[in-house]
Amino acid sequence: MKRPGPLLTLLAGLVLGLFMLTLNATSGTKTASSSYREESPSASPKTPPTPSATPSTSPTPSPSPSKPPVANANYAGRTDDDAASVAVSVRDGKAVAYFCDGRYKEAWLRGRVNNDGSMKLTAPNGAVLDGKIEQGKKIRGSVKDEGRPYTFTADKAVKPSGLWRATAKVRGAKIDGGWIVLPNGRQTGIVTRDGKTASAPRIDPETGTVTVDGQQLTAQPVTP
Structure with a gap:
């Protein structure tokens, strides 16, 4: 009787390989991709909003009170050289003045009185009076008439003066x-x-x- 040859051995190996391949396909193996569950990335913690700084409001300084208008009053006096008289009447921030030498020189002057007591009065003939009320008691100043200045002091006067x-x-x-x-x-x-x-x-x-x-x-x- 003849022994099986190499062909038979090869055929037996092939049958065994097909059997093992069929067994592997039947049982199946899970792939790495099917068993891997991708975790969603964790959300980064939110940074709380920084509260906006409230602008500091410094108190608005109150305006300094303005000086009240000068009081109504009358003033009368003489020039420093005793050559003429000067009288001034002040009412509600306005003034009228009279410069007179008692012979031929005279001037009626008008204008406004500032809250600090200063005044500049003018006359139609060109005369100018510059003066200032001092502590409500007197007026010191000068009258310029026909190019000549006359300094004067007029004290507060009460009627009948x-x-x-x-x-x-x-x-x-x-x-x-x-x-x-x-x-x-x-x-x-x-x-x-x-x-x-x-x-x-x-x-x-x-x-x-x-x-x-x-x-x-x-x-x-x-x-x-």
Whole structure:
């Protein structure tokens, strides 16, 4: 009897290989991809929002109170060279002044008074008064008239002293008179008759009466 040859051995090996392959496919093996579960990336912790800084508000400084207007008052005095008188009446931040030498030189001046008491008054004839109220008691300043300065001091005056004026028609002539009555009773005044100046007669400061060219007139205290 002949022994099986190499062909038979090869065939037996092939059958065994097919059997093992079939067995492996039947049982199956899980792949790494099927057993791996991808974990979702953990969320990064949220950073809490930084609270916005509240802007510091410094208190608005209150405006410094302005000086109140100067008080209403009358002032009267003489120039430093005693050549003329000056009277000033202050009312509600305005002033009227009269500069008079009692013979031929005179000027009516007007303007505003600043809260610090300073003033610059002007007249139609070009005269200028620069002055300042000092502690409500007096006015120091100067009057420049026809190019010449006259420094003066006018103390606070109480009626009947102060500034007076009268206007009227007397015997067909236009009369304009101005008087300054000083606290010591001294008077300085000029009466203008149709543009011609002369010394004024005395006035009664208690009543304001004065006689001009034989006619009695009534002067009034002057205010702005």
